[in-house]
Amino acid sequence: MDIDVFAAVHARDWERLDDLVRRRRSLDGEEIDELVELYQRVSTHLSVVRSSGQDPALVGRLSALVARARSAVTGAHASAWRDVGGFFTRVFPAVLYRLRWWWIGTSAGTVAVAAVTAAWIVNDPDVLHALGTPESMARYVEHDFANYYVENPAGSFAAQVWTNNAWVAAQAVIFGVAFGLPTIAVLAMNGINIGMAAGMMIAHGRGDVFFGLILPHGLLEMTAVFVAGGVGLKLGWTIISPGDRTRMRALGEEARAAIAVVLGLVVVLFVSGLIEGFVTGWVHVTWQRIGIGVVAEALFVLYVFTVGRRAYLAGETGDIENAPEAVPVA
Known part of the structure; x- marks a missing residue:
């Protein structure tokens, strides 16, 4: 040749x-x-x-x-770090912003349930007495509530609350496929439990201890749970009212966005777990503890309403590009 x-x-x-x-x-x-x-x-x-x-x-x-x-x-292979960065600068915050009214409403509803429960316990001695004997109640408000945060090593305690809260958040999202009813039950139970603890502590004159120990980690932790609940309710409502999309297409799009939220909340709950494990029981100045919690919550809200808003307005939905119209089924 x-x-x-x-x-x-x-x-x-x-x-x-x-x-x-x-x-x-x-x-x-x-x-x-x-x-x-x-x-x-x-x-x-x-x-x-x-x-x-x-x-x-x-x-x-x-x-x-x-x-x-x-x-x-x-196509050149994008680095894993670039993928992670794109997830936390576009996908996750955009979904949080798009569904903001769902989790803001969920937050208001759950806090209302907690407040009503606490007020009922504080103002009705019969309800307070039904929760336990005077001895067990005194042990709880004087010792057990505060000791819960320091009775285990900080590292293992942080890991424990992280995994527990991540599971609660995942349940709140996953249960949304059952028309959101189990999600409502999970949120209501959380609100009642918080209200019971608050009511018992306030009724015994220990409200300052309750809020001083709950707010540092609870602001961010409960916000994450409220977000999960709001996303779960949106998932359930999508099944009921898919709008101008087919029901399966709507469910597929919202389910994929919900998965993104669950993955992102794992990191948010990791941060709240670190605060609960290393700050709540170990920083002894109350205003410092609460200040750390307020800063963490403010950064999260700022993240959603700046980074998330920008990504959402740029067209990010949290769905997968070229994804199938329906979620896979067995």
Whole structure:
């Protein structure tokens, strides 16, 4: 084979492929098809030239061209850190912002349940006495409530509350597929439990201890649970009222966004677990403890309403690009 003749015949294909590779970010559909076709054709040319063994320089040139074309066709692999960064700067905050009214409403409802429960216990001695004997009640308000935060090593305690809260949040989201009813039950139970603890402590004149120990970690922790509950309720409502989408398509889109929220809340709850494990029971100045909790909560709200709003207005929905219209089923 005359290698010079071969190169002259196919030089235009090689130049055209090189041009398409250089402009790969601005190609239209027809040019993308041409890029794929030329990549396959020049790969064959490379095989022919290499097997002839006549021109190592040409082999090197074509090898580099084919490698660049392969990267353009298959797409360069994005780094894992870039994916993680994109998730926390676009996907997660955008979903939180898009569904903000759901979890703000959930927050208000759960706090209302806790407040009513606490007020009932404080103002009705019969209800207070029904919760336990005077001895057990005194032990709880004077010792057990505060000791809960320091009776275990800080690291293991933080890990324990992290996993427990992550499970509660996951339940609140997952149960949304049952029309949101179990999600409402989870949130109501959490509100009642908080209200019972608050009511018992306030009724015994220990309200300052209750709020001094709950607020540092509870602001961020309960916000995460409220977010999970709001997303779960949105999932349930989507089944009931999918709007102008098919029910399966709507469910698929909202379920994928819900998964993104669950993954993001794992990190949020990790932070609240660190605060509960290393701050709540171990920082002895009350205003410092509460200040740390307020700062953590303020940063989360700022994150949602700045980063999340910007990502949402840029078109981020939290769904997967080119995803199927429905969630997979067995």
